[in-house]
Amino acid sequence: MSHGVAGIWMGGHEIDPAVFERMAGALYPLENGRGHEFSARNLRLHVQYSHWAEPLFAQDSLTGVALQVIGRMHERGWTAECMLQDYLKRGTDALAACDGMYVALAWDPRTETLAIANDRLGLEKLYLFQQDGMLLFASALKAIAVHPAVRPGIDPLALAQFLTTSHLLDERSLLRGVSVLPPAALLTVNRSGIAQRRYWTPRFEPDTSLDLERWAGRLGEALREAVERSVGEKPFVLPCSGGLDSRAIAAFLPERALERGRACSFGHAHCYDVRYGRKVARAAGLSHEVLPVPPDFFRSYLRDGLSMNDG
Template sequence: MCGIYGLVAPSRVPLARPDLVLGMGPRLRHRGPDGSGALRRPHVIFGAERLRVVDLEARADQPFEDPAGRVWLVCNGEIYNSAELRRRCPGYAFRSRSDVEVILPLYLERGVEGLAQLAGMFALALWDETTQTLVLARDRAGEKPLFYAAADGTVAFASEVHPLVECLGLPRTLDQDALSAFCTLGYVPQPRTMFLGVRVVPAGSAVIVQPEGCRTFTYWDPAQIEPVDRPPHAEDELREVLRGAVRRQLAADVPIGVFTSGGVDSSLVAALAVEALGPDRMLTFTARFTAPTYDESSHAHALSRHLGTRHADVVVDEPALALALDTITSRIAEPIADPAVLPTWLLARRAREQVTVVLGGEGADELFGGYPTYVGHALSPGFANLPSPLRWGLTRAIHALPDSTAKVPLSALLGRFAKGAHLPWRERHLAWFGTGLDPAALGIAMPALDQLYPVPKRNSVLAAAMLLDYTSYLRDQLLVKLDRATMLVALEARSPYLDPDLTQFALRLDPALKVRGLTTKLLLKRAARGLLPGRIIRRRKRGMSVPIASWLRRGLLPEAQRLLAPERLRRQGLVSDVYVGKLLAEHAGGRANHARALWTLIILQRWLERWAPEA
C-alpha cells in the first residue's frame, strides 16, 4: 500500500519545477510511512511513499523499473494473484517479493490488456520510455484512488487530491456539475471531483496518455454480465468462492484484523479468516457507541467469543466524533458526506495500534441484495396500485408516526418508502438514497437524472438497482470513505466481497436468489449456515450509522448555526438561507428530522471553508 505521485511531459520537454513535484511525497506520507523513493528523468518523475505489507525489506520499496530501465511502475494496493502471475514469468529478474512488482513483466508481455489479469485492489501508474506512454489505471471496483490533472503540456497524478492543488499550483476552480451532484447524492460520481481541473481515473479502466493525445481503455464492465444464473448448489458454491477470496486477502507479512459489527457480512469474513489463520492470529475491532440505540458492540463481542479472537473496541461519543470531523474535513480535499467516515477513522486509529491490515464487509450489500431499498422497489408497484383513498390514508398514518432516536427507525424507513413508492424506479431510488435537499432551494443548476444515474442494462428493477449501487454508491461513496479514513492512519483496508471471482459470481446470479419477499441477502445468509450462529444470520441489517440527528440538537448545533448562518449562505448564493433556516429550526426543535440534508450542507461548508475553491 502506498501513496503514489508523479509528473510526465509526454513530449519530452524538461519539467520546469521538479522540486514542486517531489513536494507531493511528504503530503502523502500518511499513506505510506515506511519507505520513500523516486525516479527522475528531465521529463518525468515517479514517486511513492510506501506502507510495507508484503516483503518488508527496502528492496521492495517503490518505484520499480524493469531490468532494461524502459518501464517504471508505482502502485498503491495489493495484487492477490501475484504468486500465480510470477509463475508465468520464469525468465524475469525480480528484485523483490513484492506483490506489485509482477505488474512490470505483465505489462511488457501484454501491454494494457494485461490489466484484466490482475486480481486485487490497485491504483497504478506506468511510464514507458520507449513509446512515451503514461498509463494510469484502477481496479475493477475502484477500491484504490488515483487522480490526475493536465496543465501546460504535462500530466500530473497522485493518490489524493490535495497534493495536486497544493504543490503544483493548479487552479482551484469549482466544478459546478460536481457541486450539484454532491448536493443531490451526497457524493461526486467519477470521473469528476469538486475541482474542475482534477479528474479521477475511472474504476476498471486505464487513462492512456501519449504525445498524440489521451484515451480511456476499459478492461472491466460489470454491465456486460447477465444476472441469470441459478446454480443448483448456489449456497455451497458461494461459500467456497468467498472462502477463496478471504484466504487470498490474508496474504501479508504484517498483523491482520477484521472490522466487525456483529452483522452477517463482516462476521462471515471474520469466521473464514479464523478458519484460515486460527483465532490466536486474528484480531477483531468494533465501534462502541455511547448512544444505546446505535451501539452494536455486544453483538461483535459475542462473535469474538464464538470465534475465539482477540477483540478490542473504540468508544464513539460526541467528543470523539467532533475530533474525527475536524480531522477528516481538514485533511481530505474531498467532501465526504457519509457520517460513517467518522467512526471508521476512530476505529482505524485504534486498530492501527495492533495491526497494519484489516478486512471488512464492503460490497456485500450491493452484490447480494442487502439494502432495504431493494425490498422497497419490490413492494412499490403494489403500493402505488392501491386505491387512492387507501394509499393516502396509509401515507398520512406513516407521516403521523413519531420521530425516533433508533439507529434505523421504522418511521423513517416507512416515510421514505411512502414518499417515493409512486415514482419511476430511478427517481424513487434517488429519493431514498439522496440527500433530501430540495432542488428548488438550491441556487445551482441541478444535473439531469441520466448524469447522476445512467440507466443500467438490466431486465429487472431489482437487478438494475443493485448494479446502480455497485457502480455509484459503493464506488463513489463507501469505498472513498473507507480508503480515506483508514489511510489517514496508514491502515490498509481490504474487501473480500470485491474479489473478482466473487464479484463475477454475484453479478451472474438471478436477483431472486438474493431478495425474496421481505428477506434480503437470502443466498448469503444460507451460505453462512454452519459458519455463524443463527442469531447473527437472522439479525436485521443496521450498518454503521451515526447519531447525527441527536448530535445536531446538542453539541453540534453551535457549529451548524455558524456554518449555516443566513448572511454566509446569502453571500455564497448556493442555497436559500430561508430554506436552510427552516430546516435547522425544525430539526433543533425536534419537530422534524432533517439530519441528512443538514449534514450534507455542514460537510459542504466545511469543505468550502478549508479548501477555498474559486467560483
C-alpha cells in the first residue's frame, strides 16, 4: 500500500475540522509516509503517499482548478500538470479512459464542482457515502465508518455475496449505505446534486480477421509491453510461486532488466511454491530468495492485516 485518500464535500454546511481529521487519521499509516491537504469552500481533501512515491497534484494559478491523482499512470511522459491542462481544454472527459490504475479528482472553483473518475477496471478502490448534500469518499472503508453520519452496520446482501462468491458484486461494500465507485465511472458533485455515468463498457464481439496463431502472437506482444512497462528502469522483485502468472511474467522479462531484478518465494523450503519458484527464477536468470512463513505468521500479523484490508 503506497497511498491513500480521504475527503468530504459539503453542499451547504461547514466541514467540521475534527471530523475530517478523524477520517484522515483512519487511513492506514505508511512508514515514512508523506501527505498533503487541499481545502476549498466546500471541500476538504487529505492525501498520503509513501516516501518514494511522487505526489500527483497540480493546480492552475489562473483559474484555481486543482487536480489530484491517486494511483499509477502507465503513459510515458504523463504528468499531473499535463492532465490538468487537458482538463482545462476538454473538461471531465480528460479524466476518463486514461492508461493506468487510478482515481482522479478535479476541483473547479469557478463552478464549485468536484469531479471524480477512475480507470476502466476500477483497480483503485474508492468508497462513497452520500447523505443530505454531503459526499464522503475514501480509499479505506474505515475512514468512512468513523464519520458520525455513518451508522456502521453490515449489509446482509453484501455479506451473502461475499460468502457465496468470495467477492462483493455490483457497487456494494460490507457496510450498509456505503458504496464503491464502479469501474469506468465519472462522478460530479456540486450544489445541483450528484451525477454519475459510466464512460466505458466492455464489448465482447467475435473477430475472425486473424487465425489462432496470430492472435497468440498479439497476446504475447501485449504481455511483453506490459511487463517492460511495469519493470521500468528501477530494481524490482518478482514474487515467484511457479504458477501461471509468475511464469508468464518471468518469460517476458527483458534481458537488460535481469541484473536489476530478483525473485522470491514464500513458504517452507520443500513446499511447491518454493521448489517451482526456484526453478522458474533459475530459468529466467534471476537470483532467488526464500521468505519463510513461520508457524505464528497469522497470529503475529493478524492486526496489521485487518487494518490494511478493512477487516
